[in-house]
Amino acid sequence: MTYCVALALNxxxxxxxxxxTNAGVDNISTFRKMHTFEVPGDRALVVMTAGNLATTxxxxxxxxxxxxxxxxxxxxxxxxxxxxxxxxxVGDTLKEVIADQSGTGPGADAFGATIILAGQIAGGPxxxxxxxxxxxxIEAGADTPFFQIGETKYGRPILVRALDRDMSFxxxxxxxxxxxxxxxxxxxxVDAPLDVQIIENDALRLGRGWRVAPDDPYFRSIRDGWGExxxxxxxxxxxxxxxxx
Numbered sequence: 001m002t003y004c005v006a007l008a009l010n011x012x013x014x015x016x017x018x019x020x021t022n023a024g025v026d027n028i029s030t031f032r033k034m035h036t037f038e039v040p041g042d043r044a045l046v047v048m049t050a051g052n053l054a055t056t057x058x059x060x061x062x063x064x065x066x067x068x069x070x071x072x073x074x075x076x077x078x079x080x081x082x083x084x085x086x087x088x089x090v091g092d093t094l095k096e097v098i099a100d101q102s103g104t105g106p107g108a109d110a111f112g113a114t115i116i117l118a119g120q121i122a123g124g125p126x127x128x129x130x131x132x133x134x135x136x137x138i139e140a141g142a143d144t145p146f147f148q149i150g151e152t153k154y155g156r157p158i159l160v161r162a163l164d165r166d167m168s169f170x171x172x173x174x175x176x177x178x179x180x181x182x183x184x185x186x187x188x189x190v191d192a193p194l195d196v197q198i199i200e201n202d203a204l205r206l207g208r209g210w211r212v213a214p215d216d217p218y219f220r221s222i223r224d225g226w227g228e229x230x231x232x233x234x235x236x237x238x239x240x241x242x243x244x245x
Contacts, residue, residue: 001189002033002150004048005179006118007172008128008140010165012200012207013118014172015046016180018150020191021053034195035060037067039078040205043121045086046197050150051113051133058097059113063090083119083127087137090117095135114149119199126201154186155179169198177212177222192219 004017017034031053037045047063049056067078080086094115102111115131128140130147140147145165148156158179167175173196183190192214198207212219 001187002050003152003155003180003183003190004033004050004116004149005155005159005176006046006048006116006128006140006147007159007163007176008118008126008145008165009167009169009172010201011169012126012198012203013046013128014169014176015048015116015118015197015199016173016176017048017195018180018184018190019193019195020189030193031057032195034197035063036197036206036209037063037077037119038206041122042204043078043119044199044204044206045077045117045119046199046206047090048116048149049113050115052101052111055094055097055101055111055113056115058101059090059094059115062093062097081121082124083117083121083129086119086121087117087127087129087131087139090115091131091135091137094131094133098133116147116149120201120204122204126199151183151187151190155183158182174222177219178226181219181223181226192216194219 002018006013006015015034019030019032021029021031033049035047049059063077066074066076069076071079075089077086077089080089094113098111112133114133117129117131120126128147129137131137146159146163158175162175180194192212194212196212197209200207
């Protein structure tokens with residue numbers, strides 16, 4: 001399992017993903033699930049993947065290889081004229097890989113994957129897409145300013161309650177770390193290290209990107225502080241009157 005999130009803020013995109021994959025409690029590995037593509041001054045893209053590891057690695061490899069191919073060959077996300085066209089290329093590539101690996105057998109669903117695509121191309125706005133195994137996709141908007149893939153349910157409540165599109169990148173990172181901490185505590189298949197990437201509006205290049213280690217001091221302070229804050233908030237709520245039942 002995995003957990004990836006991208007927030008669409010007024011200032012740009014903040015993306016975060018975990019790195020854990022597992023095939024049982026005794027077979028745990030670390031794989032990067034966040035991938036970046038950049039042509040400085042023209043475009044900056046972030047792709048995050050969840051699902052069958054062989055499928056997602058094949059998709060990323062194809063996207064990278066086609067980016068190096070001559071212009072007259074397969075379509076490349078580094079040459080597509082708009083983010084919509086990039087989303088179509090990624091969706092078609094995902095559908096192609098799943099069909100190639102799964103065929104039409106009864107186990108086809110085991111090869112499924114979902115993808116978050118975020119970024120900006122010169123002349124267009126910053127855009128955020130969620131791409132499904134069938135190759136179709138939806139776009140984030142005012143009512144849905146973030147997308148999650150993987151193990152989404154545990155980290156979603158804090159995002160719904162606290163996300164503000166006007167918040168700073170620093171506050172967004174703090175919010176995402178709380179979301180990831182809630183998910184990690186509830187599901188052993190999600191864990192640090194966590195990859196983070198920021199893309200600022202109209203920068204047309206990747207912003208700051210880094211990896212949060214399991215023992216990162218700030219992440220540890222977030223985990224401890226959030227637990228204490230929840231306990232304090234619970235105690236501050238009105239007491240339940242047992243005699244009123």
